Amino acid sequence: MELLVKLEQVSMRFGSKPILDKVNLSVYKRQSLAVIGPNGSGKSTLLRLVAGLSSPTEGKVRYFGNPKPVIGWVPDRFPKLPFNAFEYLMHMGQIRGMDKALLRRTIPGLLQRARLENAGRTWIRNFSKGMLQKLAIVQAVLKNPDLLIMDEPLSGLDGESENDLLEMFLQLKAQGVTLLFACHEAILWEKLADRTLRIHQTRIEPNSSKDELSSVVCIIVRQIGFGELEGWSGRPGVMEVAEGESGIELKVDAGYSDTLLRELLDRGGSIVTISRESGGDRP
Ligand SMILES: Nc1ncnc2c1ncn2[C@@H]1O[C@H](COP(=O)(O)OP(=O)(O)OP(=O)(O)O)[C@@H](O)[C@H]1O
Numbered sequence: 221m222e223l224l225v226k227l228e229q230v231s232m233r234f235g236s237k238p239i240l241d242k243v244n245l246s247v248y249k250r251q252s253l254a255v256i257g258p259n260g261s262g263k264s265t266l267l268r269l270v271a272g273l274s275s276p277t278e279g280k281v282r283y284f285g286n287p288k289p290v291i292g293w294v295p296d297r298f299p300k301l302p303f304n305a306f307e308y309l310m311h312m313g314q315i316r317g318m319d320k321a322l323l324r325r326t327i328p329g330l331l332q333r334a335r336l337e338n339a340g341r342t343w344i345r346n347f348s349k350g351m352l353q354k355l356a357i358v359q360a361v362l363k364n365p366d367l368l369i370m371d372e373p374l375s376g377l378d379g380e381s382e383n384d385l386l387e388m389f390l391q392l393k394a395q396g397v398t399l400l401f402a403c404h405e406a407i408l409w410e411k412l413a414d415r416t417l418r419i420h421q422t423r424i425e426p427n428s429s430k431d432e433l434s435s436v437v438c439i440i441v442r443q444i445g446f447g448e449l450e451g452w453s454g455r456p457g458v459m460e461v462a463e464g465e466s467g468i469e470l471k472v473d474a475g476y477s478d479t480l481l482r483e484l485l486d487r488g489g490s491i492v493t494i495s496r497e498s499g500g501d502r503p
Pocket residue numbers: 234239257258259260261262263264265266402
């Protein structure tokens with residue numbers, strides 16, 4: 221698993237009010253991540269930080285890959301704009317540097333996947349809430365994002381729209397798009413999330429037993445040089461290799477941990493700790 225975005229010791233305050241306090245979060249490629257928590261707990265704030273739409277008061281947001289991952293953003297409310305859907309999508313695509321001819325070819329297929337194929341020439345101000353939400357998602361996936369971030373994507377929708385959207389999300393997930401979303405609906409995180417995090421009193425905590433059984437194992441090893449292990453980051457089952465204070469830190473898939481541990485020992489390594497990473501990956 222490859223890292224896409226990492227929040228390191230990130231804090232966010234509005235005035236003197238702390239919303240997030242020294243949180244760490246790793247977003248891995250192809251892993252769907254749900255963020256839950258009560259109203260006002262900081263879900264949107266966290267998503268905006270990951271999307272790079274706001275900057276933290278303290279700490280770092282790091283993006284991985286070259287080029288930097290493409291991020292699609294689905295806001296919690298979509299404005300009723302004075303355009304028809306097709307015009308709007310053409311416009312959004314061009315703002316993002318996409319070619320007009322490519323957009324003309326791409327948009328009909330995307331509208332069809334969202335079951336909006338008959339609404340391309342309809343004014344957005346006449347769209348229902350479900351249609352608006354579908355359009356918000358279509359605009360966010362125009363440029364084939366690596367990471368799609370959605371703030372409350374099912375909020376206030378009827379059952380039929382919910383099902384359509386859920387189907388769209390599952391399709392995107394199957395195509396390899398990483399999903400990060402804030403939600404209140406259990407159906408969304410149960411069906412879609414590989415990991416569910418809860419924001420509780422400025423901290424990120426794992427939510428469910430799914431997370432307690434996190435498939436990420438963190439191994440800290442000494443007596444092997446970083447240079448010797450640096451190249452391991454491309455190996456199957458190895459997600460991350462970093463130099464830490466107590467030794468070299470490896471994040472690995474639990475399914476590979478036994479084999480990798482054996483190899484580390486064979487190379488003369490001394491294991492400092494082995495731990496299951498929690499959903500919120502606080503140190
Ligand atoms: N730009 C801002 N300026 C000042 N305060 C803000 C700003 N944005 C958010 N807040 C405050 O930060 C807190 C967290 O807001 P946020 O929108 O992240 O919560 P949320 O968990 O997404 O809530 P909801 O479930 O209601 O959408 C709230 O108290 C909110 O009023």
